[in-house]
Amino acid sequence: MFDPSNPTASKKSRFQPLSRDGLVDRVANLLAEAIMAGRIRPGAPLSESAIARDMGVSRAPVREAARLLESSGLVEYRTNRGFFVQSVSSAALDNLYEFRIVIERAAIARLVATGAEETLPLLRGQLSELYRVADAGEDMVCQVEADMHFHRLICQGSGNPRFLTVFDQIANETKLGLILIGRLYDDAHRMAETHEPIIDAIAAGDTDAAVDAIDYHIGTARTLVCQQFRLLEDKSAP
Known part of the structure; x- marks a missing residue:
């Protein structure tokens, strides 16, 4: 099970490797699905390196995907800390x-x-x-x-x-x-x-x-x- 406090702790990949076509959108969709399903909880950090490794992509499309999710309100960027799942109140x-x-x-x-x-x-x-x-x-x-x-x-x-x-x-x-x-x-x-x-x-x-x-x-x-x-x-x- 994914531990939001330690996103690199999972023993197996949470995501399957992706091909290059429509990469950013597909990364964003997979991250959104994981957030909606509760596999990544509100307030949890999104480790670009861990997600990129699991999906078999570079960090660049993961970062772009996170910015897409930021515009939809699912993710927030914290200065000098990176992206986090949006906290809900x-x-x-x-x-x-x-x-x-x-x-x-x-x-x-x-x-x-x-x-x-x-x-x-x-x-x-x-x-x-x-x-x-x-x-x-x-x-x-x-x-x-x-x-x-x-x-x-x-x-x-x-x-x-x-x-x-x-x-x-x-x-x-x-x-x-x-x-x-x-x-x-x-x-x-x-x-x-x-x-x-x-x-x-x-x-x-x-x-x-x-x-x-x-x-x-x-x-x-x-x-x-x-x-x-x-x-x-x-x-x-x-």
């Missing part, structure tokens, strides 16, 4: 959700105003996926991925590429916060159910109702996530 998550509300309110309003005929079937399909994940008893990682893809479809369908760009920039940080708390609702089906009013409002072509639905949906998640994370902070406090 309830205050940071609260700020993140406040920002998400601003972006997604605007995105859903534009989606309804410009027509959601192409996006609605995709959203309904993703709602079915949320229920499938719940029925199958999938872990929190799968639940969060399904949830975030639903919201990404709204930004994508808005027709404003800036909404999608910003959403993608904050998606991993949002996922990490959700995964760390381990569970949002006692019943996994509840996560799926909370998306239904959003689809109903979009289908009705009611911009105000759609904005209210997304505001309530993300606002409720904001409250639950921050409350649960504060409990984790209280438990870990000395």
Whole structure:
């Protein structure tokens, strides 16, 4: 098992060697997956030399990959110390959700105003996926991925590429916060159910109702996530 306090201690490689094609992106994806899966914990250092050795690459693409993850909020650079997995706090998550509300309110309003005929079937399909994940008893990682893809479809369908760009920039940080708390609702089906009013409002072509639905949906998640994370902070406090 990987020990964040001693990243070189593993007896076997955590990553398979990579070829050169699309190297930086693939290194970044593998590091993001390891962080999301909890194999590298928040606050842990990212040893460029150890990761490069495990993947069979030089340190340069590892450094570039870390900078990519820094822009998505998963990694932070500390002067003279290197890259570390981003530490998560309830205050940071609260700020993140406040920002998400601003972006997604605007995105859903534009989606309804410009027509959601192409996006609605995709959203309904993703709602079915949320229920499938719940029925199958999938872990929190799968639940969060399904949830975030639903919201990404709204930004994508808005027709404003800036909404999608910003959403993608904050998606991993949002996922990490959700995964760390381990569970949002006692019943996994509840996560799926909370998306239904959003689809109903979009289908009705009611911009105000759609904005209210997304505001309530993300606002409720904001409250639950921050409350649960504060409990984790209280438990870990000395």
